[in-house]
Amino acid sequence: MRTLFLVAALLTSFTCSADEQSHEEYIKEVNKAFDRVFEATDGKTLSQQVNVLKELSVEFADNEAVYDMLLQERGTTYSFIGQHQQALAAFDKRNSKPKNLYQEVKSLSTQNAVDAIVETSGEYQILMINEAHHVPQHRVLTYRLLKGLWEQGYRYLALEALSENAENELAKDYVSEKSGFYTVEPVFANLLVHAQQLGFQLVSYDYGSEMQGGTEAREKSAAKNLREKIFDNTPDAKVIIHVGYNHINEDGWLAYYLKESLELDPLTINQTEIAEKSEKKFESETYTWLVENHSFDAPVLLMDSERKFWSSAPEKYDVNVIWPRTEYSLNRPDWARLGRELMHVDISWCGESYPCTVQVYRLDGEDEVPTDRIVISTENEASGIFISPSSSQIKITNAEGEVLHTELLK
Template identity: 35%
Template sequence: MRMNNKLLILPNIYLLPLIFLVYTNQLYANEPSELGFLYKQVIDAPKNKSYNDAISKVIAVKDKYKGDQQSLFAINQPLTTLYSYVGQYKKAISFPTDEPLISEDLIENLSPISAVEKILTMSKETQIVMINEAHHIALHRTLTTSLLQKLWSSGYRYLAIETLSKRDVDINIRGYAIERSGTYSNEPVYAEMIRTAKKLGYQIITYDDSSGSEREKVAAKKIYNASFSINKNAKVIIHCGYSHILEKNIKDNRIWLANELANLTGVNPLTISQTNLMESKTLEFENPIYNKILNKFNPKKPIILTDNLGGVWSTMPGQQDVDVVWPRTTYTNTRPDWYIKNHDLISFEGKWCRDKYPCIIEIRRKNELNAIPFDRLRIEEEPNEKVVLRLPLHESIIFGFNANGEQVFKGPTKNH
């Protein structure tokens, strides 16, 4: 692949994540392009505590392509993913979304219902529940987390996770994610989803370690071997990215994971999308129907739209079963309310950064310092307003890292 004037040409949002994840190491090892360089920053930042440096390097590349929307589209994915790692949620949602063709008239006769409750009802008609995410939107992981307890009560025992690496062979024993566990699992909300699943008793399935045309087929086989081949009545949740939930693909001839699993198991999966109707930094980056749904129904929690017969609405009928629509994010003390609610909080103190910025603050459980932090936040400059971080239930330690990733502070916290 040769990069000339354009960094990368992408017809829609789904192609970029295909390049990333497990295959990123192969990509930047074999491809000297700037695209490979950008994803190397995403892979290496958690290893080296070099989030500030990685963000600066990606921004420097972005500045070279001002006015080139196709290239900026490609650059935004690694940049917003890095922002998600360090708790900068407002910056992470500055990514344009794909726009399925939707008639606005279709929502006129629909009604909202709790997404969680409707998914639970629909999950009883299948053995496979597939939930997708945009990899830079940490909020999407909370839907799966909120379903884990209730789906466990319905007999679901397996959680298959796209981002996990086969290098971490002990995750089911350890019960929580560490740096080498995967890529997106370095983000705190993702790590808490894994921890919650293990606490409930789920068996975690690592499945996505193949590339090229065989990726979906190999992934389906790995999930099958770890679950249905052991127990034909197994029930499996799959948390994956973007198009992997497509049961049929009308854009091209690619067969995605949902289709492969259906063919292999004979089970019709419940396929749930969160990626077609997402909030963004500006309205121009959003699917127009998203704002119309919010104005019409004013949801306070994630919803699914249904008709008067109880049938669910999908932006891509025949390809995915249902769309989840989230309300817009509100913020308190610079943090998303959905992220900090129901948690003890601690106010940021400049001494944690030695009053030098930018810096990274991490909150880690005292007895599991190798685990992914419970909270991580990048402070770009001295705050002029109150900034908070969330605390776990048990004793925790505050770590401060300077712009070079060097530890400059370590101290205990007190839960309130």
């Protein structure tokens, strides 16, 4: 499953990082190297995987396609261990060029994205939101939208990241590691629990041999799965679909095939085009201009004087959502709080064994994805963890996964 998800992510995030290669050659080279990467990281803890990926990045520094894949893998792994800045930096090392300023944004106004999307959502049956897989922040938008969309009649949450039929095995109060690849990231796990607690029916759809059969085969299969699982039985269903990268595009990706198959026009929301980077020099000129000329502390979208949503690529998607630059407390992104309390980590829990991993659990089930996870590299690193009334314990492990300390919260 991990192989399928990585290859699929590479297909959707393919950029000009390999200008001299075709798309097919790029994927072929990556697949050849992936066996080596999988063998080196299989069975390793997340902190061990980061070190292995760093070493492999040095080894393959002259192989552009493989190096690009390793940076993506590193960025995703950093996101799993709560290191947002490092995740951004890994992706920013790829050879993508900052985009020029869209001049029209200077005449547009900002509007709270959650409020505006909920307000207009009643006009649609399908609402699609994308994410960059190494940016858990993008899952927070969907998290914040759920309550308002429920009140607008939305009852299904379909997720690219769920493994086949995982919805039939998920408990309501925790997420299993078997639920998917990206769902082992704590913010994603919290999104799934929150959705189920509100009453949403979760739906998997992105699985099968078609995932490696090219974009068209994969997208047609996904649209077919969604139609059969939801719309054949409930034609008037209102559905949120949380996807990666380009799947929201209405010009040959999933949004297009859903529109063609169901004769329904989805509201397509892009978070990845105008986004925060690890450093200002990597930002698009549009992002820099917006955050420096508008004051906002929550995600926004842009509107014209007639309150029409602005899109940087209207032929592909309906609206861009822009997040402010991340603010940190105790080295944790404020957007990851999700209404929880930020608790200072007692560094003595690590017992002078670094890196150490600090994880918060609801139930401490055998394969439970923690509600929060961070890796602390040194004793001088001030860190915090997010806890809530449902948190039962904090578990600290060393790089090998051996338990160093357990702190009971109930």
